[in-house]
Amino acid sequence: MADDILLPPPPDEQPKLPEELPVLPLRDVVVYPYVILPLSISREKSIRAVDTALVENRMILLLSQKQVEIDNPKPEDLYQVGTAALIMRVLKLPDGRIRALVQGLQRVRVEYFTETENLFKARVEPLSEPEMKSPDLEQDALMRSVKQTLEKAVALGKTLPQEVLVIAGNLDNPGRLADLVASNLDLKLAQTQEVLEIAHPGLRLKRVNELLTREIQLLEVQQKITMEARGEMDKSQREYYLRQQLKAIQQELGEGSELSEEITAFRDKLAKMTVPEEPLVEIERNLKKLERMHPDSSETAVTRTYLEWMTELPWGQMTEDNLDLKQAQTVLDEDHFGLAKIKDRLLEFLAVRKLKPDLRGTILCFVGPPGVGKTSLGKSIARALGRKYARISLGGVHDESEIRGHRRTYVGAMPGRIVQALHQIKSMNPVIMLDEVDKIGRDMRGDPSAALLEVLDPEQNHTFRDHYLNVPLDLSQVLFLANANELEPIHPAFKDRMEIIYLNSYTLEEKLGIAEQHLIPKQLEKHGVTRQQVSIPKKALKSIITGYTREAGLRQLEREIGAICRKVARRVAENTLKKKFTLNDESIHELLGPVKFLQDERLKAPRVGVVTGLAWTAVGGDVLFVEALKMPGKGLLTLTGQLGDVMKESAQAALSYIRSRGEAFQIDPEVFQKQDIHVHFPEGAIPKDGPSAGLAIATVLLSVLKGVPVRNTLAMTGEIDLRGEALAIGGLKEKSLAALRVGIKDILIPHANQKDLEEIDPELRQQLHFHPVKHVEEVFEYALVGWKRPERAKLTAKPKAKPRPRR
Numbered sequence: 001m002a003d004d005i006l007l008p009p010p011p012d013e014q015p016k017l018p019e020e021l022p023v024l025p026l027r028d029v030v031v032y033p034y035v036i037l038p039l040s041i042s043r044e045k046s047i048r049a050v051d052t053a054l055v056e057n058r059m060i061l062l063l064s065q066k067q068v069e070i071d072n073p074k075p076e077d078l079y080q081v082g083t084a085a086l087i088m089r090v091l092k093l094p095d096g097r098i099r100a101l102v103q104g105l106q107r108v109r110v111e112y113f114t115e116t117e118n119l120f121k122a123r124v125e126p127l128s129e130p131e132m133k134s135p136d137l138e139q140d141a142l143m144r145s146v147k148q149t150l151e152k153a154v155a156l157g158k159t160l161p162q163e164v165l166v167i168a169g170n171l172d173n174p175g176r177l178a179d180l181v182a183s184n185l186d187l188k189l190a191q192t193q194e195v196l197e198i199a200h201p202g203l204r205l206k207r208v209n210e211l212l213t214r215e216i217q218l219l220e221v222q223q224k225i226t227m228e229a230r231g232e233m234d235k236s237q238r239e240y241y242l243r244q245q246l247k248a249i250q251q252e253l254g255e256g257s258e259l260s261e262e263i264t265a266f267r268d269k270l271a272k273m274t275v276p277e278e279p280l281v282e283i284e285r286n287l288k289k290l291e292r293m294h295p296d297s298s299e300t301a302v303t304r305t306y307l308e309w310m311t312e313l314p315w316g317q318m319t320e321d322n323l324d325l326k327q328a329q330t331v332l333d334e335d336h337f338g339l340a341k342i343k344d345r346l347l348e349f350l351a352v353r354k355l356k357p358d359l360r361g362t363i364l365c366f367v368g369p370p371g372v373g374k375t376s377l378g379k380s381i382a383r384a385l386g387r388k389y390a391r392i393s394l395g396g397v398h399d400e401s402e403i404r405g406h407r408r409t410y411v412g413a414m415p416g417r418i419v420q421a422l423h424q425i426k427s428m429n430p431v432i433m434l435d436e437v438d439k440i441g442r443d444m445r446g447d448p449s450a451a452l453l454e455v456l457d458p459e460q461n462h463t464f465r466d467h468y469l470n471v472p473l474d475l476s477q478v479l480f481l482a483n484a485n486e487l488e489p490i491h492p493a494f495k496d497r498m499e500i501i502y503l504n505s506y507t508l509e510e511k512l513g514i515a516e517q518h519l520i521p522k523q524l525e526k527h528g529v530t531r532q533q534v535s536i537p538k539k540a541l542k543s544i545i546t547g548y549t550r551e552a553g554l555r556q557l558e559r560e561i562g563a564i565c566r567k568v569a570r571r572v573a574e575n576t577l578k579k580k581f582t583l584n585d586e587s588i589h590e591l592l593g594p595v596k597f598l599q600d601e602r603l604k605a606p607r608v609g610v611v612t613g614l615a616w617t618a619v620g621g622d623v624l625f626v627e628a629l630k631m632p633g634k635g636l637l638t639l640t641g642q643l644g645d646v647m648k649e650s651a652q653a654a655l656s657y658i659r660s661r662g663e664a665f666q667i668d669p670e671v672f673q674k675q676d677i678h679v680h681f682p683e684g685a686i687p688k689d690g691p692s693a694g695l696a697i698a699t700v701l702l703s704v705l706k707g708v709p710v711r712n713t714l715a716m717t718g719e720i721d722l723r724g725e726a727l728a729i730g731g732l733k734e735k736s737l738a739a740l741r742v743g744i745k746d747i748l749i750p751h752a753n754q755k756d757l758e759e760i761d762p763e764l765r766q767q768l769h770f771h772p773v774k775h776v777e778e779v780f781e782y783a784l785v786g787w788k789r790p791e792r793a794k795l796t797a798k799p800k801a802k803p804r805p806r807r
Contacts, residue, residue, distance in 0.1 A: 320386065336373055397441060621733075641683070
């Protein structure tokens, strides 16, 4: 921390100078009387001089050095005329330096130095100014001339503080006016010292006027040069003249050969490429611009980097498509298990490309939970086509420049990710997978989704313009694919340009098949274990899937298989594995620990106020029990389980429908006034929402109000409206798998979802019994034990009014 020493203010009258003063040598600066100036002091002798002055009378002698570069000046290296100054303030810095604020008092001359070892001390003689006679005409004219010339200097561009002009205008002492003007002119040290040594005020002001006049001449010439430089010159003569000058300068300095070699290399590379006309013109323009630049200028580096990008892009380079559909089928079957409909769609896509190569088709977007093979499908398509493959991760991208690139005016500007991908894989017709398009951000820096509209639009992407390249780039031959976990967050206009292909959760049989064909061989090879050393039977694999994973995809399953392979590899390395290791339930517990996920079980028997519902999650389907009970109260409906607004509204709609049919259901109306109903969804720490729980809520409400148990062998999914109609839902396949997992084979679904049964595998449909319903009262008949559907009131038509007789 710096020590700030506050000294008492100087007296109003000028103090009497002592005969001997400590000396402070100054570099490249001269201090005039009455001028206040901050000084930075770091030399030991100078610091001792300041300390001595502070102890004695705060007065110090300021002498300028003749040579600035001398660190340890001797008496002969200092001018003999200086300024006696008063130290007004001292600030001691942590690094030992001192900052002092001094005020010049009087010109003095050094008679001789009394000490030179530890610090400089000198005996001084004041240079008194001769008394001026009463102001005469010449002196007034000179002072006015100096003031006007100072104002003219400011008008010509001289930078001076405004207070200097104000003080100069109010001064009537020629000596002080001369000191003020001289201290604000850009003079050499010798000239500044010369003014200091002139004791006579009139002569000093006259000399300052001469220096100020020369400053005016310099400013006028500078302004003239600036004006001439702005004038127009003939373009060809100017370029020829500058080129000759640059050439001569480079020859004298021995520079320019490396830059010339780079330009030659750019031209040679350009001659071997097939570049479209507009990019070619831009490249040539920048090459000519580079020839005129200095090798060390910053703009040269920017232009060189731009030319490197332009000449390293794969202009005209394309791979030949392999449109053999049989080979494509083989590749897809090798890389992916099942997915028959998706494979058919991809083969149709390739067939159209074979018949119509220049067709600008729809962009395919794979939507599904994590780990179901969306990204790997893109790799398979690239391998089947024989094209190069690139993946662009868009998750968390907020800046539009990530897609379109940065403009070259910015430091560190780069092309966008599309251009970077083409540059990296050296092909103009690759397969590019846009990964995680549902996680693109948006803020004040722009909307990357909007920037991608041009990229994915077949009618526009043949003239895609990256901000960095600033030339059209043909992306029409690029096969763009996209993938996402959810469809809702995707920009509507962005979504409109893509064909959506859904990848649902894998069934248990699909997971077993994929693990046996792909995951186990991959992990065995990765960990250096062979089939002769370890065996993973189907039963053990099923135990791992059901007890240690709960996901729509396969990532956790692959990690668990990898963990088993690692532990077996350790036994092999330690020579503790005596025979082939066969995995069973006991060894699974030993290697992977206790079961991580306990499978949900269906209810043991029918119960009042408990319904088995079905829910969709990001990792597949799940069973969701809905519980309800009634208690004395004021007719309130309480909902718990961290429900969203949609489910709360479903519960209210279900209760309203039951109240409207209370008489038909033989429910005492006072129940709704004197009984509170509590509906609870277990696992309250997990947020729940979505339009598929209405039927289950209505059933549990009627069960608790009537005291009728709900069948435990039945699960249901569907939404309800105020008329009791069963509304369609989504995720039927995942929900069906969840029901089958807990041993429930009868599922109530909305009648409108019958069309979705075709999407479910035939093997799965054979194990389940789906019961389509159109109305919630059909659900009551299926679900409530011994329930008979009451007759609904029929609406009687009103008699037609008799026509009035015409008058």
